Amino acid sequence: MDSYIDIRTAPPAHxxxxxxxxxxxxxxxxxxxxxxxALTATCLDGVTDLVRDGTPLSEINTFVLHFAASHNARPxxxxxxxxxxxxxxxxxxVVCHGFPNGxxxxxxxxxxxxxxxxVDGWHGDSSRMYAVGKPKRAAERLMQIAxxxxxxxxQAVRPGARLxxxxxxxxxxxxxxxxxxxxxxCGHGIGQVFHDSPNILNFGKPGTGPxxxxxxxxxxxxxxxxxxxxxxxxxDDWTAVTRDKSLSAQxxxxxxxxxxxxxxxxxxxxxxxxxxxxLAVARP
Ligand code: MF3
Ligand code: CO
Ligand code: CO
Numbered sequence: 176m177d178s179y180i181d182i183r184t185a186p187p188a189h190x191x192x193x194x195x196x197x198x199x200x201x202x203x204x205x206x207x208x209x210x211x212x213a214l215t216a217t218c219l220d221g222v223t224d225l226v227r228d229g230t231p232l233s234e235i236n237t238f239v240l241h242f243a244a245s246h247n248a249r250p251x252x253x254x255x256x257x258x259x260x261x262x263x264x265x266x267x268x269v270v271c272h273g274f275p276n277g278x279x280x281x282x283x284x285x286x287x288x289x290x291x292x293x294v295d296g297w298h299g300d301s302s303r304m305y306a307v308g309k310p311k312r313a314a315e316r317l318m319q320i321a322x323x324x325x326x327x328x329x330q331a332v333r334p335g336a337r338l339x340x341x342x343x344x345x346x347x348x349x350x351x352x353x354x355x356x357x358x359x360x361c362g363h364g365i366g367q368v369f370h371d372s373p374n375i376l377n378f379g380k381p382g383t384g385p386x387x388x389x390x391x392x393x394x395x396x397x398x399x400x401x402x403x404x405x406x407x408x409x410x411d412d413w414t415a416v417t418r419d420k421s422l423s424a425q426x427x428x429x430x431x432x433x434x435x436x437x438x439x440x441x442x443x444x445x446x447x448x449x450x451x452x453x454l455a456v457a458r459p
Pocket of ligand 2: 427
């Protein structure tokens with residue numbers, strides 16, 4: 176039996192703790208997630224102009240740090256399980272959790288920037304792909320497929336659907352496009368906890384898994400590879416790369432389950448999210 180807790184009526188101890196039960200949130204939580212999500216999305220909009228040939232990844236980290244500080248927010252990744260940066264920057268064959276270090280972006284690179292800002296205790300977690308200059312067609316195509324895979328997963332969300340429906344939608348779309356889905360990472364419940372249950376797998380069987388109920392809040396964040404699905408961890412114990420060195424792309428939204436579907440908390444105020452920010456914007 177899957178269990179759920181209505182956190183509006185649960186004892187306060189449930190609030191800020193990871194629980195095995197799935198939390199069901201009310202209107203105040205949705206309001207908190209809207210604010211955190213909007214701030215994270217605004218921050219990711221601001222990253223757009225930094226993504227150009229020669230920018231060291233550390234500059235993106237500095238931008239996120241200052242952006243958070245000047246908006247009364249905290250980057251959730253800073254100090255999280257020993258992680259030392261305000262965001263993750265994953266370039267080309269890096270699947271996720273790349274360090275924003277001194278490495279410089281180069282024309283033709285594609286990069287995922289993943290930011291989680293905490294506002295009044297609520298976590299807005301989102302990531303996007305950015306293109307440096309003009310990447311090869313295959314790279315552009317992969318970014319579009321990763322965005323569409325996330326949207327296919329999100330569109331499966333409504334009360335009464337099952338968790339497996341989300342993963343199935345993502346996996347079958349990726350397979351249709353002859354791409355593979357990374358199996359080693361998944362989305363997660365979110366709210367006043369960064370990574371809460373349930374896990375939101377990016378593959379699955381339709382009609383299986385816990386039922387989606389109004390008030391659930393979680394992320395959808397598939398990682399899609401041009402080549403095989405295999406990943407390996409670098410010696411730093413964080414950076415995940417594709418085994419076959421093929422390109423990898425990812426998008427992430429934080430969403431809530433509403434009475435008749437879903438609400439996306441991390442939409443770009445400048446509509447830069449749609450096809451990867453730098454793809455949607457005309458660039459010189
Ligand atoms: N933001 C990532 C996610 O989508 C988690 C990054 S954890 C870190 O869940 F420590 F690597 F930053
Ligand atoms: Co996440
Ligand atoms: Co994230």
